Amino acid sequence: MSWKIKAQKMLNKKQYDAHMTKADRDYTPCTPYGYSTFSPWFEDWFQEMYAKVKDNTVVREDRCYILHRFCQRSTHLEGDFAECGVYKGGTAYLLAHTLQKEEAEGRRLHLFDTFQGMPDIADEDPSTHKEGDLGDVSLDAIKSYLNPFPFVEFHPGFIPETLRPFEDRKFAFAHIDVDLYQTSKDCCEFFYDRMVSGGVMIFDDYGFPGYKLAEKKAVDEFFADKIEEPISLRTGQCIVIKL
Ligand SMILES: C[S@@+](CC[C@H](N)C(=O)[O-])C[C@H]1O[C@@H](n2cnc3c(N)ncnc32)[C@H](O)[C@@H]1O
Numbered sequence: 001m002s003w004k005i006k007a008q009k010m011l012n013k014k015q016y017d018a019h020m021t022k023a024d025r026d027y028t029p030c031t032p033y034g035y036s037t038f039s040p041w042f043e044d045w046f047q048e049m050y051a052k053v054k055d056n057t058v059v060r061e062d063r064c065y066i067l068h069r070f071c072q073r074s075t076h077l078e079g080d081f082a083e084c085g086v087y088k089g090g091t092a093y094l095l096a097h098t099l100q101k102e103e104a105e106g107r108r109l110h111l112f113d114t115f116q117g118m119p120d121i122a123d124e125d126p127s128t129h130k131e132g133d134l135g136d137v138s139l140d141a142i143k144s145y146l147n148p149f150p151f152v153e154f155h156p157g158f159i160p161e162t163l164r165p166f167e168d169r170k171f172a173f174a175h176i177d178v179d180l181y182q183t184s185k186d187c188c189e190f191f192y193d194r195m196v197s198g199g200v201m202i203f204d205d206y207g208f209p210g211y212k213l214a215e216k217k218a219v220d221e222f223f224a225d226k227i228e229e230p231i232s233l234r235t236g237q238c239i240v241i242k243l
Helices: 003-009 013-018 022-026 044-051 061-074 090-101 120-124 139-145 161-166 181-192 209-223
Strands: 027-030 035-038 080-084 109-113 152-156 171-176 195-203 238-241
Touching (some): 022 027, 044 061, 044 090, 061 090, 061 171, 061 195, 080 181, 090 109, 090 171, 109 161, 152 161, 171 181, 181 195, 181 209
Parallel strands (some): 080 109, 080 171, 171 195
Antiparallel strands (some): 195 238
């Protein structure tokens, strides 16, 4: 069986990587259309950036590329940057590194998570998560990993309680990667009114089947009566640009 067929079956990360050559990565298959499209996340410059985060994230490089690019363009806006759902700090590192490269270190990057894994509300959530999932983390280790970026602020605890002290802030960019229905809904409710015009909200798990009744349902319900439409990406993410 060719790697392309294996890739389409998406067996697992290791098997997929083993079948990719550099040439294969420039343009990758777009199932079900039968054509391939440009895949810049496999270019050397981005792979170098991804190498710094891949052991600390569950987010693959195509989604990280989207995060990087939208973070970069959001530096032209007023407002803080935020991530809800940090786990081991991989995507947070990518965002911080991007801000540093853009010489935007004057901006704050706020990180919200229990930093102890999924909270107890996970047990009642329509996703398959349970309390304590993704709990193999240490806040000290994450702080040390993100030490090169003094503009990063850690807000450990339960979302939405940890968001409340920031009610008077404006945001240019919010990465929402919390998986759960209620947490996703709480993040929508908090950030939407606080995003500046042109500000970007990215939802990591919108398009994955396991989160159809969780993150996707929360986003769809929240934006049903808003002027903005969630834009679904092939990566599984969706983006909302505040009007
Ligand atoms: C998929 S992980 C985040 C992945 C991360 N962005 C990465 O780079 O791998 C989801 C995170 O959401 C957090 N989370 C979910 N609901 C939460 C809540 N109500 N309060 C705080 N953290 C929450 C979990 O603790 C978990 O670390």
